[in-house]
Amino acid sequence: MIETTAKKIQSVTGITVRLCGDSGDGMQLLGTQLTNTSALAGNDVATFPDFPAEIRAPRGTRAGVSGFQVQFASEEIFTPGDVLDALVVMNAAAFVTNIGDLRKGGILIVNEDGFNDKEFKLAKMESNPLDAEVLMQQYRVVKVNMTKMTRDAVAEHGLSTKIADRCKNFFAMGLVYWLFGRSLEPTLRFIDAKFGKKPDVAAANIAALRAGWAFGETTEEFGESYQVEAAQLVPGTYRNIMGNQALAWGLIAASKLSNKDLFYGTYPITPASDILHELTKYKNYGVRTFQAEDEIAAICATIGAAFGGTMGVTASSGPGIALKGEAMGLAVMLELPMIIINVQRGGPSTGLPTKTEQSDLLQVMFGRNGEAPMPVLAPRSPGDCFDMAVEAWRIATECMCPVMLLSDGYIANGSEPWKIPTVSEMPKIQCSHPEGRNGDEPFLPYARDENLARPWAIPGTPDLMHRVGGLEKEDGTGNVSYDPDNHQHMCETRAAKVARIADRIPEQDVFGDTKGDVLVVSWGGTYGSCHTAVDRCRKAGHSVSHAHIRYLNPLPRNIGDLLRSFRTVLVPELNSGQLRMLLRAEYLVDCIGINKIKGKPFTVTELVEEISHHATVLRQSKAG
């Protein structure tokens, strides 16, 4: 069915929308649907779901507000946008916590039924904010009795009021779809798949969706709707993908590429749990998931699986990684390949479970007793999680060591269009197990190859019986050794093994010139904001370049030269300066931090302000 509208259509290059309401209002669902529909329309999309840690905080309160932000555009975009072109609020609490991000002149769509004395009291508000004259002057306010109109629309399906009211997110969806010229088809398909077994609920949701659309079409509140053309992306087949999903798929792909079954040992923790939920669906891919009794059991079971010759992966977030510390040290000592994933969240302690932060970098670099170096990789976007998961397993098997994959809540829950790879075209991951001894020569479990990797000899292989453990190993034999020189040699060997990875990973690439005034160095989920900010500064005529690091340990071999090729190095991080500390220590190059620890990502605007300030100062100093 083709939706038509008689109203004027205005073409724009990009729109940023935030949908927010109570935790139970279905805002995440609404956001996901709008994202998928926009991606299917060929737009580039970037999303930012933002929800409370409480499952259902008291209804109507500020603490219970759940939001979903999406930017869709006809050009390549890297962030979900800073300021909102449109804001949909389902109740008073959502209004008061989000109105500050709507740009002047932006569209504010209000569910007026969520604005009454009871709601004001729950949201701790004195009066009805919609009565304020200034609101009408600043924004284009559209008030809709969504609850009532939804009830009317679904009345014929005979649902209880409670169930009927649950359909109001579909009403809002229909209205938003009309406003931005989105097709209803993908969502109709979704409703059919999700509620197919409850025909009355499905029919009611469809009725609500269509009623929302019809309201947009007929109301005099909207004079026009907006159209965002398809973006010019690299040719290929695309789908929309979330970071944790991409990570899970990357792990399965790595397991297939190495011809190894995947064992995933984990303990539920936000924001990593979705990797488990995703992986456990794919048992027919040879995936075994183990929900352990605690974080320690999760990693230890993973090490056990690795000892047996299986691809072992464990994942957690900061608090869980802290618990895994001792076992990570054992994994370093055993020199077995495995992946340890940290999907970072706000810390310290339980911190901000559903908010993003980059404050575990030093934890994953050094959070183990003794000299226990471990490679650290960090994906830069939701889709990149796929590639970095494969890369992590490649390095783990090449070097026979545990590899840390450092994601964060922002990319874990965010989504973007992903160009679907063809698995047969991806390079295979070689891993093999020795099958026997050379004649009568004793088997040396800690003999090393050119990568300093030891053989992955697995139980069940005749003649290769050996014992591993956490006591220091004698080089070669792997026997327990307290010899001082051997200990130093082994510590240095384990460090050299990790350091040598730098020879085999790509050199650091740079967006912009390879020398100049300002180099912005970033890592992890801040890629999109940093890239967009640098792009804007360059277009404004500043001498600014951007290096986004995906290999954090070891760092790419040209990083030192790169840092020294700029007059100022800026390091934006969602922590108090952890990469900056590493860069200063490693290269003796001063770096200036741009640091934010608010549980929120950088906005492009704040980065542009900081970067252009430094670039301007440098330009003026040259001119002077």
Add this chain to the structure above:
Amino acid sequence: MNLPVLKAADFASDQDVRWCPGCGDYSILAQMKKVLPDLGVPREKIVFISGIGCSSRFPYYMNTYGMHSIHGRAPTFATGLKSTRPDLMVWVITGDGDALSIGGNHFIHCLRRNLDINIILFNNRIYGLTKGQYSPTSVEGQITKSTPMGAIDHPLSPLSVALAAEATFVARSIDAHVKHLGDTLQAAAAHKGTSLVEVYQNCNVFNDGAMAYAQEKKQRVENVVELEHGKPLIFGENSDKAIRLMGNHLEVVNTADVPADDLLIHDAHDPNPAIQMMLARMRYPEMPEPIGVLRQVEGVATYNDQINEQVTAAKAARGEGDLDKLFRSGDTWDVA
């Protein structure tokens, strides 16, 4: 297939054994080496996994595959290994501190999952490797380096914990009672599911003689009752004493005084652990302590079987996974 005939010596590794002279661990090591050749499992298919503590050095002395892991966690490594490599025979070697203090959590969960492995718990009621602090099985009032005025914790019984977790094989033996120990290890190996064997083991340096009542032959006959499935619980030098169930408690009776029909007949196969729990609670000196198999329930699904059966079932139902298909499932679009 002709398997080479192995002897106890074939299971000895080239490492020097470094337990204190006179330690009970030697006896357990010797019995293990004696039992393994009879199991018909090739050495390369056997894995010993231990935690931390004196007993946990055990894997280094066995010429099999082995892992000396971290404190308290041995059952978890075994879980990952056995789940992915069900073809291997996995033994966990642990102690009272390792299994019941730092590793108490994993101990319970391994038992309730019924992973098909054997856990041998060396109980000497003391911390040996850290040089003499009290352990979770130390008796109340015990004077140790860390309890100069006596331990105030109530001791934990590994058998009670195991029964509460509804473990499918629960047994106890004694380092010095070598024949019994060998037989018990053999029974544990034969069981499908988690086998727990508590072994009374003498620490002759820090807790010498703590279990002499059970270890010394002369005292043992009076203080220990050997369990046999389907048989009455008879003990004493002249087999003159037995156990009777009276109401909801057990009591010692003279065999001469009560008809044979009144005596408690041991039922290790009873899925209901109630009476087995009463046996586990028999403590010296009030009661004789039971050794042998308290509980052996067959036919309970194992974790390793089930995790692999789900993979097989998923493949049968949906076919081998096809990644290209997965990636292209749902909504996709083409950019030309």
